[in-house]
């Protein structure tokens with residue numbers, strides 16, 4: 001019985017690259033998940049571990065980031081540029097497949113914010129604060145406990161990002177601290193928020209829309225010194241604007257965007273190309289509540305991500 005190597009391919013899966021165009025104060029961004037894979041004669045690597053024909057997956061990843069520095073364009077164009085380059089790089093590589101998933105981002109709009117400098121160009125559309133299209137979920141948890149009824153409304157996976165207007169500095173340093181202080185970073189999070197209503201007949205749709213808008217507007221407008229500060233400001237805004245809300249609990253992972261070092265390829269990177277890292281992530285959670293409303297812990301029992 002002859003045993004042989006059948007079809008095979010290899011590449012780097014899910015390179016998360018975010019490219020920001022800062023050429024005007026109205027930033028734009030492209031957010032991609034790029035997977036490459038090569039076909040060709042890689043028999044030697046499989047049979048004997050001879051890697052002389054292996055264009056490493058690390059190199060493929062670097063190529064994705066380096067190509068993003070030169071502009072992304074459409075996913076199709078970016079895929080074509082990459083695939084042509086990879087397929088043409090060595091004689092023994094006969095083909096390349098590049099899969100590009102492109103995540104859409106909408107500008108956050110803020111009513112009545114025309115006087116904020118970040119809105120000056122397009123009415124209420126923010127220059128550098130975005131909401132990822134499509135991912136979010138509306139939630140409700142209702143508890144009936146004897147005579148008591150509790151309604152917790154919420155949303156999950158409301159993904160937002162600011163390309164500027166975020167700092168993080170002034171933290172203590174010990175022997176394990178390597179994080180650099182920054183006065184300008186990309187700030188991104190997936191907001192999970194749950195808020196408990198006071199009793200009463202309420203227009204839940206209108207309240208949901210209002211709370212969601214308050215969360216978005218406040219994320220966009222707050223010059224953030226920490227994600228904790230943004231979280232607090234978002235909770236305060238909801239309680240200030242909606243007397244119907246007794247308390248709000250927020251869970252906000254810090255979706256880190258690391259500036260990709262392109263210097264090894266002779267490229268600068270003036271805050272253009274980022275690696276959107278999915279883990280580990282900071283997880284910032286907090287409750288904002290009113291002093292004069294009795295707690296209702298039973299309403300929260302079994303609700304994940306609230307503290």
Ligand SMILES: O=c1[nH]c(=O)c2[nH]c(=O)[nH]c2[nH]1
Pocket residue numbers: 168179225226227228254282
């Ligand atoms: O907004 C932040 N809060 C933190 O607590 C923290 N920790 C960290 O490493 N980066 C950040 N960013």
